[in-house]
Amino acid sequence: MLIYFQKSISSIYDGFLGHELSLVHSLQTKFEQLEPLFEFVSEELHPDVIATYVVPLLGLYSMDAMVKYLYGMGVIMLSTSVLKWIVHEDRPYWWCREKDLPSISQHRLTCETTSGIPSGHSAAIVALSYLILAYLSSGYRNLIYFPLGILCLIMFMSRIYFGCHFLHQCIIGGMIAYGGIKYILEPQMWQFLLETGKKFHIIILIATGLFTLWSYVIMMYTNIDPHWSVRMAFKWCRDPMYLSHTSSPVYSMLKDFGYMMGVALSAPLIKSASTEVNPYMSVPITLFILIANTFLKVYTPTQSGRFAFVSYAFFRSLFFTFSLLTIMPKLAMKGSLLSTKKAQ
Template identity: 30%
Template structure:
C-alpha cells in the first residue's frame, strides 16, 4: 500500500494513464497531485515533526522498530504525504464519478441508485485511506495524527481545486483562466518554493535536517532515495506546473481511448529509456534535468499525445 500510494506514482504513472483516456480527468489528477505535494512539502518544513523510526532513537526510547526498504524516507513527518496524496487523488475520482451519475444517461438507466453509488464510493475511499495509513504506521514512517492530518488536508485541497459543487472551490474559475494566468501561477509557485528554501537558510535553519536524521538512523542507508527529498518534490511539482500552464487551456478532443493509451505508453517507455542518460554527479544539473523532464512530459501528455490520438476519428453512431 505504501508503494502504490507514493505521490510520485500519481504524477509519473496514473497521470499518463488517465490523460490518455480523458484529457480533462488527467489534468485534474496532475493539478491536484502537484499542488497537494507542493503544499505538503511546505507544511512539513513548517511543522518540522519527526518520523517514528528516528524519533525513538533521538529520544533514547528503547523500542526495537523493524525497518523495511521503504521506511527510510528523508522528509519531515507531518502531514503524511502518502495519505494526503492518496486522499486528494481519490477525491478527484469521487467528483468525476459524481458528475457522471448526475448525468441524464445514468439517471435513465439507474434511476434511484445515485445515493447507493455515493455511499459505496465513500466506503471504498475510507477503506483505502485506512489501509494506506496503517501501512505508513506499520513501517514506522508516520504517527497516527500525521496520517489523520494528511487525509483531512488532502480532501480539502482536492475539493478546493476540482469540486464544481463546492461554494469555496475555484474549479469553475480555473477552467476559464487564460494561459498567462496559469503561467503567472506557475511562476508564483516556483518563486515561493525558492523563497521558502532560502528563508530557512537566512534564519540559520537547515532545510536538510530531516535528511541527516534519515542517514543517521537508517539501518540500511543504501535504501534512502533522493526521490524522497523535499527539494526533489518541489522541483518535480514546479516542472509539472509550467507544463500544465503552457498546455492551458486544454482542448477537448475526441479519440479512441486505445489509441491514446498506446501513444502514451510508447511515450512513457521512451522517457524511461532516456532516464539513465540524466546526470547524477552534479546537483544543479540533476535537478535541472528533472525539472525539464516533468515539464516536457506534462506538456506532451496534455497536448501532443491527445492531438496524435485525435487524428484517428471517432465514428459517430447513427440513430
C-alpha cells in the same frame, strides 16, 4: 516566564508524540503478518506512481478526466512538497532515537529523507480517491465508497507501521488533499481554472517558487539547517543503502514544480478538456509517454552534479504533463490526420 511556557509546550508536545509512538509499536506487534500488504500499498501506490501511472491511465476515459486528475494530483503533490520543506517535524524513527526511547523496527521503506509532515502518501491516496469519486455517477460512487475508504485506511496504517509517520501526520496529509481537491473541483473554481491562460498559472508557480526561496533564506539567516531532514535520515537509518536520492526535499519540490509547469504551459486547459480523442490513438500515445517517462527516470544523471540532477527532474516532469495535456490530444484528436489514418 517565557522559558517556562516553552518547556510546558514542549513537554505536552513530547507526551502527545509519545502516545502516537505507542501506536507505531502496537501496529508493528499486532499486524506483523500484514507487512507484505503494507509494503505493497506503500510502494505500488507511492505518490509518484499515482501521479505518473495511475492518474494518466484513469484519465484515458476522457480528456476532461485527464485534465482533472493531472491538475488535482499536481496541486496536492506540490503543496505537500512545499509544506515538507517549510514545516520541520520528525518522523517516528528519528524522534524515538533522539529522545533515547525504545527504538521501533526499521524496514527499507522506513528511511525517508523529507520532513514527516504532511504525509505525502496519505495525501496522494486521499486525493486519488476523491478524484475518482467526483467523476463517478451516484450509483457507482456508492459502490466504491467503502473499498476506497479501506484503501486509505490501509495506506495510513502502512505509513505508521513502517515508522514513516505519526498518526497526526497522516491525518493532516489526508485533510490537505481532501480540502484541496474539494476546493479545486467547486464548479465556479474549476471553470475559472479551465478558462485561465498560461500567464496566471505560471505567475502562481513563480510566486510559490519565490516563497520557497525566501523560506530558504530565512532558514539560513536564523541558523536553521534547510537540509536537516536528510541529515537526520542518514544519522538514524540503519542502512544508508535504503536512502534514495530521488526522495530528497529539493528533488521532490523541483519534480513537482515541473509537473505543474507542464500543466500551466498547457493552459487554457479548457481546450484540452473539451477535445474528443480517438481511443485507438490516445491509448497507444499515452502508453508511449508513460514508457518514455519511465525510461528517462531510470537514466536520471545522478553523477553530473546537483544542478543537473534537479534540473533534469524538473524538465522531465514538465515534458510528461505537457505531453499528456497538449501533444497527445492534438495527435489523437478525432478528425486529425493521424487519427483518420488509424481509423482507415
